[in-house]
Amino acid sequence: MKALTWQGKGSVSVEEVPDPVIQEPTDAIVRITSTAICGSDLHLYEVLGPYMHKGDVIGHEPMGIVEEVGSAVTNLRKGDRVVVPFNISCGHCFMCGLGLQSQCETTQVKSKGSGAALFGFSELYGSVPGGQAEYLRVPHADYGPVKVGSELPDERYLFLSDILPTAWQGVEYADVPAGGTLAVFGLGPVGQFATRIGVQRGLRVIGVDPVPERRAMAERHGVETLDYGKGVADQLREMTAGRGPDAVIDAVGMEAHGSPVAGFAHQALGLLPDKLAQKAMETAGVDRLAALHTSIDAVRRGGTLSLSGVYGGTASPMPLLTMFDKQIQVRMGQCNVRRWTDELLPLVEDDADPLGVMDLVTHRSGLEGAPALYEKFQKKEDGCIKVVLNPGA
Ligand SMILES: NC(=O)c1ccc[n+]([C@@H]2O[C@H](COP(=O)([O-])OP(=O)(O)OC[C@H]3O[C@@H](n4cnc5c(N)ncnc54)[C@H](O)[C@@H]3O)[C@@H](O)[C@H]2O)c1
Ligand SMILES: [Zn+2]
Ligand SMILES: [Zn+2]
Numbered sequence: 466m467k468a469l470t471w472q473g474k475g476s477v478s479v480e481e482v483p484d485p486v487i488q489e490p491t492d493a494i495v496r497i498t499s500t501a502i503c504g505s506d507l508h509l510y511e512v513l514g515p516y517m518h519k520g521d522v523i524g525h526e527p528m529g530i531v532e533e534v535g536s537a538v539t540n541l542r543k544g545d546r547v548v549v550p551f552n553i554s555c556g557h558c559f560m561c562g563l564g565l566q567s568q569c570e571t572t573q574v575k576s577k578g579s580g581a582a583l584f585g586f587s588e589l590y591g592s593v594p595g596g597q598a599e600y601l602r603v604p605h606a607d608y609g610p611v612k613v614g615s616e617l618p619d620e621r622y623l624f625l626s627d628i629l630p631t632a633w634q635g636v637e638y639a640d641v642p643a644g645g646t647l648a649v650f651g652l653g654p655v656g657q658f659a660t661r662i663g664v665q666r667g668l669r670v671i672g673v674d675p676v677p678e679r680r681a682m683a684e685r686h687g688v689e690t691l692d693y694g695k696g697v698a699d700q701l702r703e704m705t706a707g708r709g710p711d712a713v714i715d716a717v718g719m720e721a722h723g724s725p726v727a728g729f730a731h732q733a734l735g736l737l738p739d740k741l742a743q744k745a746m747e748t749a750g751v752d753r754l755a756a757l758h759t760s761i762d763a764v765r766r767g768g769t770l771s772l773s774g775v776y777g778g779t780a781s782p783m784p785l786l787t788m789f790d791k792q793i794q795v796r797m798g799q800c801n802v803r804r805w806t807d808e809l810l811p812l813v814e815d816d817a818d819p820l821g822v823m824d825l826v827t828h829r830s831g832l833e834g835a836p837a838l839y840e841k842f843q844k845k846e847d848g849c850i851k852v853v854l855n856p857g858a
Contacts, residue, residue, distance in 0.1 A: 466599040468599065470523070471520070472520075477839055487534075492604055493532075493610065497597075499619035501626070501853050503654070512777065513587050516588045525585045527596030528613075531545040547611060548623065551584055552582070555570075556608030564801055566581065574590055599857070614814065621813050632773065633805045637805075638771040646710040649663070657686075665819055670687070671710065672691070680692070710768065713770050
């Protein structure tokens with residue numbers, strides 16, 4: 466089959482790779498009809514490069530049609546249409562029982578000290594072949610895949626694989642009091658959905674992003690917006706009676722713009738041999754903390770900071786004095802996709818499309834267009850906000 470593979474830092478290509486086969490009784494094989502590119506794929510492209518191997522199949526936002534199931538998969542049949550969550554979870558361990566599927570004890574990548582295995586996400590998360598491919602082997606298919614209807618287009622359902630539950634969890638964790646104000650840093654796909662969910666819950670929502678077309682998209686959905694710049698925390702305070710928003714979601718992560726030494730740190734990481742770069746990534750921190758530090762500055766005293774954006778490193782400096790003094794609560798983590806999908810399914814199927822899932826995708830292509838679109842998405846060129854690939858097209 467054809468699949469998108471990682472070839473080196475900043476380089477991906479479509480290659481012919483062996484078709485996946487059933488390996489465990491709980492596996493299924495899914496023929497992929499739609500599969501999206503995520504902001505998290507950009508970390509593989511750059512910062513997580515040292516954990517990738519040439520030829521790794523990437524992608525973790527897939528959906529499609531079940532082609533084959535293992536003997537223990539009784540909930541699915543050939544021909545079913547499914548969305549595949551990006552974390553691989555068993556559904557019956559202690560963590561899954563708590564609704565912490567991203568910490569699944571059956572699939573945790575213990576050798577790396579990581580949580581649940583993820584599709585297409587480097588050796589840190591189990592080196593599981595990903596979903597930007599014609600076919601995908603889905604482990605624990607007796608629990609993970611979400612069965613969906615056959616009438617509506619793929620785009621109604623596709624974002625259940627990751628960004629919609631991620632945004633939902635971000636808003637849940639933000640825990641904004643009724644009628645309160647939520648600020649969202651980063652209006653990429655995750656931030657877009659987080660702001661819309663906030664609006665749908667009757668909150669005042671202010672989105673912050675340096676990219677004009679991303680702000681324009683948010684404004685279409687009832688969100689006030691601000692450009693990212695030095696004075697943004699002051700602006701947020703001015704808009705909220707001098708206190709700051711009740712909660713801030715950071716949907717930026719370690720690709721943030723505006724950190725002075727960031728470019729250098731990223732580049733330096735790119736120049737080191739893999740082993741050294743892994744060490745640097747684990748111990749040194751990523752130096753792209755502009756959005757995170759501004760979020761801490763902006764949130765009101767006693768407020769909540771909810772991190773959806775992914776960060777790394779143990780030496781990333783944090784303003785602990787301010788965090789303590791302001792009594793800020795911080796919640797974060799990889800999304801527990803299956804915890805939220807039952808609640809989200811009726812919303813994406815609703816005729817009125819209350820979360821605007823049909824207003825996100827800006828670029829579509831067959832698999833062969835993926836390398837060019839990775840670049841476009843990373844550089845935010847051509848109004849690119851969300852890319853969907855259709856491997857069968
Ligand atoms: N927690 C999870 O389970 C989970 C799931 C999916 C994605 N993510 C993470 O969420 C983050 C966002 O993902 P995405 O797909 O929306 O990607 P994205 O890269 O398109 O979005 C990031 C946005 O942040 C903006 N930005 C950059 N610097 C900024 C700054 N200083 N202030 C305000 N905005 C700034 C960019 O312009 C962009 O619009 C990534 O870190 C991704 O890895 C986490
Ligand atoms: Zn993703
Ligand atoms: Zn589990």
